[in-house]
Every structure is written in structure tokens, then in C-alpha cells.
Amino acid sequence: MTEHTRRQFLSASAGLVVAVTLPLPGRAQSGAAAILGQDAPTQGDFAPNAFIRVAPDDTVTVLIKHIEFGQGPYTGLSTLVAEEMDADWSQMRAEAAPANAELYANLFFGMQGTGGSTAMANSYMQMRKAGAAARAMLVAAAAEEWGVPAGEIEVAQGVVRHGASDRSARFGELAERAAGMTVPEDPPLKDPGQFKLIGTEVQKLDTKPKSTGQATFTLDVYREGMETVVVRHPPFFGGRVANFDPAPAMAVPGVVAVREIPSGIAVYATSTAAALKGREALDVEWDDTEAETRSSEEMLQAFSEAAAAETLVAEEAGDVDGALEGAEQVIETEFRFPYLAHAPLETLDAVIEMRDGVAELWMGSQFPSLDKPTLAQTLGVDPSNVIINVMFAGGSFGRRAQPDAHLAAEIAAIAKAAGRNGSWKLLWTREDDLHGGYYRPMTVHRMRGGIDAEGNIVGWTDVLANQSIMAGGPMEAMMDKGLDPTAYEGATKMPYDLVNFRTSWARMESPVPVLWWRSVGHTHTGYATEVFLDMLLEAAGKDPVQGRLDLLRADAGRDRAVLERVAAMAGWDGQRVKGDRGYGIALHESFNTYVAQIAEVSNDNGMPRVHRVWCAVDCGVAVNPGVIRAQMEGGIGYGLTALLYSQITLLPGGRIAENNFDDYRMLRINEMPAVEVEILDTDHDPSGVGEPGTPPIGPAVGNAWRALTGQTVTRLPFTVGVQS
Amino acid sequence: MYNLTVNNREVSVDVPGDTPLLWVLRDELRLTGTKFGCGVAQCGACTVMMDGMTRRSCVTPIEMADGAFVETIEGLDTPESQAVQAAWVANDVPQCGWCQSGQVVSATALLTEIPQPTDDDIDNAMAGNICRCATYQRIRKAIHDAASTLEG
Ligand code: FES
Numbered sequence: 001m002t003e004h005t006r007r008q009f010l011s012a013s014a015g016l017v018v019a020v021t022l023p024l025p026g027r028a029q030s031g032a033a034a035i036l037g038q039d040a041p042t043q044g045d046f047a048p049n050a051f052i053r054v055a056p057d058d059t060v061t062v063l064i065k066h067i068e069f070g071q072g073p074y075t076g077l078s079t080l081v082a083e084e085m086d087a088d089w090s091q092m093r094a095e096a097a098p099a100n101a102e103l104y105a106n107l108f109f110g111m112q113g114t115g116g117s118t119a120m121a122n123s124y125m126q127m128r129k130a131g132a133a134a135r136a137m138l139v140a141a142a143a144e145e146w147g148v149p150a151g152e153i154e155v156a157q158g159v160v161r162h163g164a165s166d167r168s169a170r171f172g173e174l175a176e177r178a179a180g181m182t183v184p185e186d187p188p189l190k191d192p193g194q195f196k197l198i199g200t201e202v203q204k205l206d207t208k209p210k211s212t213g214q215a216t217f218t219l220d221v222y223r224e225g226m227e228t229v230v231v232r233h234p235p236f237f238g239g240r241v242a243n244f245d246p247a248p249a250m251a252v253p254g255v256v257a258v259r260e261i262p263s264g265i266a267v268y269a270t271s272t273a274a275a276l277k278g279r280e281a282l283d284v285e286w287d288d289t290e291a292e293t294r295s296s297e298e299m300l301q302a303f304s305e306a307a308a309a310e311t312l313v314a315e316e317a318g319d320v321d322g323a324l325e326g327a328e329q330v331i332e333t334e335f336r337f338p339y340l341a342h343a344p345l346e347t348l349d350a351v352i353e354m355r356d357g358v359a360e361l362w363m364g365s366q367f368p369s370l371d372k373p374t375l376a377q378t379l380g381v382d383p384s385n386v387i388i389n390v391m392f393a394g395g396s397f398g399r400r401a402q403p404d405a406h407l408a409a410e411i412a413a414i415a416k417a418a419g420r421n422g423s424w425k426l427l428w429t430r431e432d433d434l435h436g437g438y439y440r441p442m443t444v445h446r447m448r449g450g451i452d453a454e455g456n457i458v459g460w461t462d463v464l465a466n467q468s469i470m471a472g473g474p475m476e477a478m479m480d481k482g483l484d485p486t487a488y489e490g491a492t493k494m495p496y497d498l499v500n501f502r503t504s505w506a507r508m509e510s511p512v513p514v515l516w517w518r519s520v521g522h523t524h525t526g527y528a529t530e531v532f533l534d535m536l537l538e539a540a541g542k543d544p545v546q547g548r549l550d551l552l553r554a555d556a557g558r559d560r561a562v563l564e565r566v567a568a569m570a571g572w573d574g575q576r577v578k579g580d581r582g583y584g585i586a587l588h589e590s591f592n593t594y595v596a597q598i599a600e601v602s603n604d605n606g607m608p609r610v611h612r613v614w615c616a617v618d619c620g621v622a623v624n625p626g627v628i629r630a631q632m633e634g635g636i637g638y639g640l641t642a643l644l645y646s647q648i649t650l651l652p653g654g655r656i657a658e659n660n661f662d663d664y665r666m667l668r669i670n671e672m673p674a675v676e677v678e679i680l681d682t683d684h685d686p687s688g689v690g691e692p693g694t695p696p697i698g699p700a701v702g703n704a705w706r707a708l709t710g711q712t713v714t715r716l717p718f719t720v721g722v723q724s
Numbered sequence: 725m726y727n728l729t730v731n732n733r734e735v736s737v738d739v740p741g742d743t744p745l746l747w748v749l750r751d752e753l754r755l756t757g758t759k760f761g762c763g764v765a766q767c768g769a770c771t772v773m774m775d776g777m778t779r780r781s782c783v784t785p786i787e788m789a790d791g792a793f794v795e796t797i798e799g800l801d802t803p804e805s806q807a808v809q810a811a812w813v814a815n816d817v818p819q820c821g822w823c824q825s826g827q828v829v830s831a832t833a834l835l836t837e838i839p840q841p842t843d844d845d846i847d848n849a850m851a852g853n854i855c856r857c858a859t860y861q862r863i864r865k866a867i868h869d870a871a872s873t874l875e876g
């Protein structure tokens with residue numbers, strides 16, 4: 001910590017606040033975001049600890065810099081603070097930190113944002129230090145008040161105690177005095193052996209309000225006089241409005257305005273029902289001259305041809321061409337993956353209020369640091385007059401992490417087109433969501449593998465063709481030599497010693513916007529690499545578990561450990577089929593978290609029915625084992641939906657075939673396997689769990705299906721692939 | 725003008741007869757616990773009780789609810805709903821939370837009808853409620869736990 005002189009504790013109605021200099025006195029609860037939503041401190045401020053408020057009523061509120069959509073940062077980050085403060089879990093509260101890039105940056109991104117399963121990893125030391133600093137100041141306050149040495153004071157479960165003089169105080173009683181204490185330069189942290197809360201299953205802080213309908217999401221925000229707005233977007237990607245007639249929409253009672261905005265035609269109404277009816281009545285003519293008019297089939301064909309042509313090399317070792325040339329047996333396969341919509345259960349939505357040059361936004365903003373300047377720019381207001389309330393979001397899976405800030409841009413355009421003070425709620429329907437793009441990229445993998453006479457894998461090539469997520473946006477600067485690692489991550493840096501291998505990439509272009517989808521490139525590389533490996537091991541006459549263990553590099557200890565653990569959990573005995581059940585295994589590391597899964601599958605009228613899944617995970621120190629297990633369960637369910645059912649299909653001409661959950665099917669409770677999770681006990685720093693549970697389930701089921709039926713499904717989803 | 729009872733309160737709303745009950749509850753009555761997920765009776769996020777039966781409020785026009793007795797997540801208050809919600813909390817069921825009002829309403833209705841449901845009963849009663857976060861395993865366990873509490 002540096003420049004601690006610039007930091008101070010503020011004594012305010014809220015009590016002890018660990019913060020940088022704040023321009024206004026603290027206020028409780030809902031006002032906090034507004035208060036802190038000021039422009040960042042001037043350059044040079046180092047302000048990692050604007051995270052904690054201790055109120056006179058003893059509650060400790062942690063300002064959470066990461067959006068909560070079920071992956072658990074409210075609970076996880078509060079646990080870190082409570083641990084180092086020696087607080088009692090029952091006194092902990094969490095609320096969203098406001099948009100302030102300097103105070104609340106993701107330390108891995110350098111801006112405020114959530115993604116890549118980084119919330120816990122980047123916050124681990126930061127939040128612990130914040131808690132330790134607060135503890136030290138509470139102790140200093142008690143020492144001063146009681147006239148005893150600080151070193152004799154102990155803290156446990158939210159009580160500060162001096163044993164010799166038998167005095168004690170709760171945090172709230174010390175808050176005001178603590179606010180005047182010096183911020184410690186580098187407060188000592190506990191040894192992991194001293195942890196009391198980290199590693200336990202504390203109750204999630206957001207569980208109760210989410211079980212009683214009390215949690216407030218964006219769609220639940222109602223402002224005085226607010227209008228609801230829905231937008232008719234072009235029915236194909238890259239399309240534009242040619243002509244429109246607002247009259248039929250305006251004739252719908254409750255519709256108050258129809259405006260053209262950059263993303264389409266916006267219908268403003270006094271109620272949601274009226275807005276939807278008005279949009280239905282709209283008459284729009286579209287211009288598709290620059291639109292994607294190819295069908296998915298045509299695109300897949302083009303991608304496949306591109307993968308056969310010259311491509312960019314992402315990673316290479318040895319002499320793979322020579323090795324394949326000299327191989328005893330060469331196996332070739334092409335895997336095809338569709339576009340996928342994230343389909344969070346809460347569709348995209350946002351509320352904006354304009355008050356004389358001040359814009360206040362309520363949104364499940366995953367990148368506040370990008371949404372804020374977009375709002376400011378579109379509306380022509382100073383960034384210091386943009387207030388962002390980061391709301392609970394009903395899921396994201398990557399959908400709300402928008403490098404182009406398109407949702408913020410749309411709600412801003414709606415307010416701008418209205419051209420007055422007021423408030424507007426933007427709602428995307430499920431059809432808007434599924435038709436709206438920002439899909440997991442459609443992807444082709446062309447793979448070749450060679451085996452020698454002894455059954456050793458001697459060569460491996462993987463050529464991918466798909467669109468780039470990072471190109472053409474603020475992330476493009478992170479691309480090196482024209483390579484976008486999110487396109488092929490997981491098909492590089494593999495844990496296996498393949499000796500001669502090459503992974504290369506053909507970058508495809510289309511107006512269809514693509515985005516990260518729960519585990520990003522790993523969504524397809526996990527399937528392609530682990531199913532293909534299974535094929536090679538089978539051809540070489542090797543056991544899927546032992547074959548993998550034999551192939552692991554010497555330094556792949558964490559991969560080895562999860563693989564061995566999952567094999568033990570499932571009682572793996574080398575039999576890939578028992579009775580009517582097939583068993584398949586997959587191992588895949590993503591975001592520095594290592595996961596291995598075994599799936600038990602039967603054949604249910606030509607489709608896999610998944611009965612059980614064993615899952616072993618190493619995500620470093622397990623801050624909350626309950627949250628980790630929940631994320632593995634959820635990641636498996638999410639991956640299973642995609643594997644079995646999901647595809648977004650462009651029809652000839654470019655329109656989308658799928659409309660709603662009737663044709664974009666979700667896994668339901670009767671299809672959910674029994675999932676058993678074991679967490680490895682390791683002392684690595686914690687890594688994320690939101691995404692890594694997803695990649696292995698597809699190949700585990702795919703490999704179980706291969707074992708059971710002999711069919712390798714190379715085209716996803718299974719509903720399509722089992723027939724080809 | 726339509727008159728109905730919502731959470732034991734008599735309300736009158738002046739909206740077109742084809743307005744879905746979901747948007748009446750949310751936009752007019754500000755009962756925001758009932759969620760929108762699909763609008764076409766596919767996801768169950770909008771589930772409420774109407775005259776003692778579960779109902780997808782997104783496809784229920786208000787004219788059909790005229791004179792009806794409606795209960796939303798905010799109004800649930802029976803031994804069954806209390807047991808369900810306690811089990812939901814104890815099992816840390818919710819992730820993003822968006823589906824959970826509908827899940828809790830459906831689970832409460834199930835236990836009111838069948839106090840000791842089997843796994844098949846649970847599948848039948850709950851398959852209309854999508855959880856995109858796939859909290860299904862915990863939902864199942866929480867329903868069994870709630871059933872035990874009610875029995876005990
Ligand atoms: S919103 Fe009514 S069932 Fe989905």
C-alpha cells in the first residue's frame with residue numbers, strides 16, 4: 001500500500017468507512033452507490049480499500065466490485081473481509097460497489113469489470129488486506145479508549161476484547177473512534193492455518209432475498225412516470241431500417257412515441273403490455289444489402305474449407321508433418337459447433353433516468369468501466385454526471401460482458417431520442433435475446449492424429465476456424481500477431497506431452513456478433529480435444545484414464561491429481577460399459593482451475609440420458625466449498641444443455657430459426673444428473689469457479705456415448721449430431 | 725375494470741382485457757417477485773397461484789383473472805411455503821435467483837397437493853420451471869427436506 005496519507009477513515013452516520021477521500025458524507029444502504037459514484041480520485045491515488053463500512057448497529061457492509069449473478073462474489077468477497085476482521089458472519093452484509101474504475105478495478109483487467117472467472121482470484125489479497133486494515137484500526141481504537149496496549153487485545157466473532165481488564169466492545173461501538181485511527185501501511189494477514197471462515201460453507205448472503213422474491217433486479221426498478229421501451233431490431237445481422245411507418249404502433253393505446261435509434265425502432269409506452277403490442281403493430285422495411293444472408297450450413301461449409309487452407313499458427317512443437325507422415329495410423333476428424341445464445345433467464349434490460357444533465361442507470365452492468373463512457377458520450381453529459389447502479393442480474397454467462405457496451409448504448413439512445421427529462425425501462429424479450437446475436441462463435445475443428453506401431457501418439461494437429469471475439473473492439477489491443485487466444489484457448493497449452501503438435505487458426509468474418517459464453521474458447525476446445533484424444537487412445541488400445549495419465553507432462557501435477565481423484569470417486573476399473581450404462585471421462589483446465597469429470601450415460605431412444613456425473617476440481621484454496629460445488633453443478637447443467645440441445649441456426653437469407661425456449665430447449669429438472677463434487681485440498685491461491693465446470697461435461701458425455709454406442713458425435717448439438 | 729384478490733387484498737385494475745396478469749402484477753401492482761423469462765408459458769418464472777392452482781401469469785389475460793384469487797411469492801404464507809423457503813435457504817438453492825420465485829411457488833403447490841413427493845412427483849411438478857443456472861439438484865433436495873420438516 002502506498003500513499004496512505006491520502007486515505008482516511010471517515011466518521012459519518014454510517015460509522016467506520018474504509019475508504020479514500022470521499023466528497024460527501026456517507027449515507028446508508030441504497031444511497032451508497034450514488035454517493036460513491038463520483039469521478040475517481042485524481043491520478044496517483046492508490047485506493048484498494050474503499051470496501052468496508054462498519055455501522056453503529058454492528059453491521060459490516062462490504063462493497064462488492066464484481067456483479068453478482070449467482071456465481072457468488074457477494075458471499076465470497078465478504079468472507080475474505082470477515083475472515084481478516086474476525087467478524088461474525090451474521091453481521092456481514094454486501095452491496096454493489098458503484099462504477100468507479102480507480103477504486104474498484106478488477107486487478108487483472110485494469111478496469112472495473114467481471115469475467116474470465118477472475119472475481120475471487122483478483123480480490124483474494126485485496127479484500128483480505130482491506131479486512132485486516134479495518135481490524136487493526138478497530139483494535140487501535142479500543143487500545144486508545146481503554147488505555148491498554150494494542151498487542152494485548154483480541155478479536156473474535158465481531159467482539160474486541162482485552163482479557164486482563166475484562167473489557168470488550170462490539171465493532172459498532174468502536175466504529176466512530178476507529179474512524180480517526182491511522183490506516184496501517186501493510187496490515188499482517190492470517191496464515192491459512194488460522195482461517196475460521198475461509199473454507200467453511202457460510203450461508204450465502206443473497207440466498208434469503210432470492211428465495212422470497214425480495215431481491216431487486218433491474219426489471220424490478222420502477223421510477224415515477226417511467227415508460228417502458230421495446231426495440232424492433234433488424235431480423236438479420238448487419239441489416240438496417242429502410243423505411244418504417246409508426247402510425248399502426250401509435251394507434252395502440254398506451255404507446256406514446258416511436259423513434260428510430262441506431263439499433264432499430266424504439267416503441268415507448270406507458271406499460272410493458274402496450275409497448276409489446278405497439279411493436280407488434282409496427283411496419284418496418286429492412287435493408288439487407290450489408291447483412292449476413294448465408295445460412296448456418298453455408299457458413300459451416302465455408303469455415304470447413306478455410307480450416308483446410310493456410311492458417312495462423314497459434315502453437316507448435318516438434319515436426320508434426322514428418323511425424324504424421326511416418327505414423328502407423330492417422331485418424332482425421334472434423335468437429336462442428338453451432339452458434340449458441342447465452343439465454344440468461346433474465347433477459348437484457350436497463351433503466352435510465354435523465355435529470356437535467358445527470359444520467360442515472362440501473363443495469364446488470366458487467367463492465368461498468370465501458371458502459372459509463374458510452375452513456376456519457378451518447379448523451380453528451382460529463383462522465384461525472386453518470387451514475388451506474390450495478391444490479392443483481394438474473395444470469396449472464398458472459399452475455400452482459402459487452403466490450404462494445406451495446407446495451408448501455410441502446411438505453412442511452414432511447415433517452416436521447418426522447419430528448420427530455422424522464423425515465424425509461426428497456427426490455428428485451430426472449431425472442432430479442434435469441435435473435436440478438438453476441439453468440440458463442442460457430443466453430444470448426446479439423447483434427448489429425450498419428451499413432452505409431454507401439455500405440456504412442458506421435459503427432460497432433462488441430463485447425464480451428466471461427467470468428468474473433470476480441471477483434472474490432474477495445475480488446476483488439478490485446479491481440480498479438482493477429483491472434484485471438486479466445487478463439488482457440490484450450491486447444492493450446494494442453495497438459496499432455498504430444499511431442500509433435502500444431503494448433504492453428506483461420507479467422508472468419510461475418511456481421512453476426514460473437515461474444516464470450518461461459519468458458520469462452522473452452523466451450524468447443526474442451527469437446528474437440530478430449531473426444532479426439534479418446535478416439536486416439538481407443539485406436540491405440542489404451543484405457544481412457546491410464547492413457548491420459550501416461551500422457552500428462554511431468555509438470556501437470558494438478559491435472560494428474562484431479563484425474564486420479566475423479567477416477568477414484570467413480571470407482572473407475574477400465575470398463576467403459578457396464579450393463580446399459582456407458583462411462584466417459586474428460587479433463588480440462590480453464591481459467592487456472594482444473595476439473596475432471598466422469599459421466600454415466602444410457603441410451604434413451606437414440607439420445608444420451610446422463611444419470612450421474614463425478615466431478616473433481618482444484619481451484620486452489622476453497623474459500624466457500626458450497627459455492628464451488630454449486631458452480632460445478634450449474635456449470636455441468638449449463639454445458640449439458642448446450643451439448644444435447646442448443647444451436648442458433650441462420651436460415652437461408654439470414655433469419656434465425658429459434659425463437660423461444662420451445663425451440664431453444666433448456667435442460668429441465670428431470671434431465672439433471674446427480675452430480676457429486678469433490679474439491680481438492682490445495683494451497684494454491686484461489687482461482688475461479690464460474691466457468692471451469694462447463695468444458696469437461698460435453699466430452700465426458702460424448703466419450704460415454706462413444707463407449708456405449710460406438711458413435712463419435714462430431715456435430716453438436718447431439719439432437720443434430722446423433723443423426724449424422 | 726377488473727377486480728381480483730391478490731395476496732388477500734382486493735384490487736381493481738383498469739387495463740385492456742388481454743393484458744397478461746404478469747404485467748398487471750408487476751407494472752400496476754408493483755409486485756416484482758414474479759418474473760418474466762419467456763412470455764410463452766415455457767419457463768415458469770412467472771408462476772403464481774390462481775384459485776389454488778399454479779398458473780403461468782405471462783399467458784393469463786387479466787380478463788381471465790377477473791374475480792380470481794391470486795397469490796404471488798410475496799403473499800405465500802402457509803406451513804408448506806414456510807417449509808419450502810426454509811429449505812431453500814438451508815440448501816443455498818438460488819444462484820442468480822431469477823427463476824426462484826417461480827420454483828418456490830411450484831414447490832409449495834406440490835407439497836400442498838402431495839405432502840411426501842417421490843422423485844417422479846418432483847419431476848412432474850417442477851419440469852415446467854426452467855433454471856438456467858441448473859440449481860435442480862438442490863431444488864430436489866430442498867423439496868425433500870421441506871417434506872420431512874412438514875412430516876416431522
Ligand atoms: S414468463 Fe411465463 S412461463 Fe416464462
Ligand code: FES
Pocket residue numbers: 070345394395818819820821822823824854855856857858859
Ligand atoms: S437460479 Fe438462475 S435461473 Fe435459476
